[in-house]
Amino acid sequence: GLTAIISVKIPEPQFEGQTKTRLGNAEVKNQVESALAETLIFWLEEHPSEGRKIIDKCLTASRAREAARKARDLIQKKSLLDSTSLPGKLTDCSEKDPELCELYLVEGESAGGSAKQGRDRRFQAILPMRGKILNVEKARPDKMLAHEEIRALVTALGIGVGESLDLSKLRYWRVFIMTDADVDGAHIRTLLLTFFFRYMEPLIANGHLYVAQPPLYRIKKGKKQDWVYSDTEKDAIMKKYGDSRGVDIQRYKGLGEMNPDQLWDTTMDPEKRTILQVSIEDGVKADEIFTTLMGDEVPPRKAFILSHAQAVRNLDV
Incomplete structure (x- = not known):
């Protein structure tokens, strides 16, 4: 809560880390x-x-x-x-080489159960996340480390947090955030990204963090079936069909709505899945966004929402 501003002019400034929050001179x-x-x-x-x-x-x-x-x-x-x-609710994989292993952080016990059944147990581990984790942007470090879900995550990864982080001890080369395709799922994903950015930034910087992309729709007509990952893609497929008669559209809001085979085929199979790799293009800008959206100060967040209100394309109320 204490802030002091000191102006220092340096010909060749050197910063520590991508966020440039600490001067290295x-x-x-x-x-x-x-x-x-x-x-x-x-x-x-x-x-x-x-x-x-x-x-x-x-x-x-x-x-x-x-x-x-x-x-x-x-x-x-x-x-x-x-x-x-290792945390009791972690379902580990049999492979011992970290470079071949994947960890899925799955929203909810129900979806966690489907993921456990649908996974390839040789190299895919599952850690169900119960509810929304702590918003670490508003919490002291001791409160963060006392939070059960975060402790389980830290223990499962094995690398520690903050200044004591040791990436050489990473147990899973690819870490996937897998949440529902609704507002709650987006919130949980944002809370996890906040934690990783604040306390495990090297995990992101070294390309180990991913976001799984479960389908939004299943479109079926006769024997033909399409898994659709966006509304734009859905509209294109429906336009291709022309006549909507005989077309069955199923909307998936929750991972638990898919059976284990469907979850594997659409989201977890390395040969078929669509994934997003998390990266930091501008550390300073990322720091500002997390502070604005997840921090204690309400006015900056309100101003951000108002300034971007017209750009909203998917509103769930």
Whole structure:
């Protein structure tokens, strides 16, 4: 909650990470500290009440960081001491080579059950996600690590979070977010993307994160059957048929509406599936969007919604 703006002009700035939130020029630190220290000391002596509030805030933040560190260490120790410490609801694959393995994060127990039955158990693991996970943009790190669904996800991947993340320990080379094709599914997908961007950004940067694309429709006429992934594609197929008589259209809003064979054929079969790879083209812009859409401040989010209202093409109310 405390923000200070310091203008520093550097001929050749070096930043750490794609989000460019931390300056990497080591020579700047001592000069800035020296320039600010004396003035800040005088200001605190003249404003004891404000100084006390700042100190209290710093102490609270310090306690939160320490709690997060202890929670993170606890997760890592459990993983090191207990080789069977994988989350109980994870249905693992038999393959042991991480580069050949896939993990599906599936919305809901029902769809998770269908995915478990429809998967290729040799290389595909399933982790059902119960409900909406914590919005980490609004939560302290210790609260994030105490959240059951996030702990299960962190443990399953095996790489840790934040500064302690070690990508060499990744247990699954491809991680898929698989949610329903409705507003709730989009919300859960956004919550998961927020978590990965804030705490597992290298997973995205190294091309390990994907979004599964389950079909929106099944269009059947006679013996011919089409799986359709967008309204535009549906309209094109219907135009091709011309006469709508005898055409059966089934809309899939939930993954649980498909049986295991259908889920495999449309969404999980590497030979047939359509997938989207998550990438970060502009780290600063991505940081701004997550802050606006998922953060505590309501006015920026309202302004964003109003400015983009006319661009909405699929509204579910």
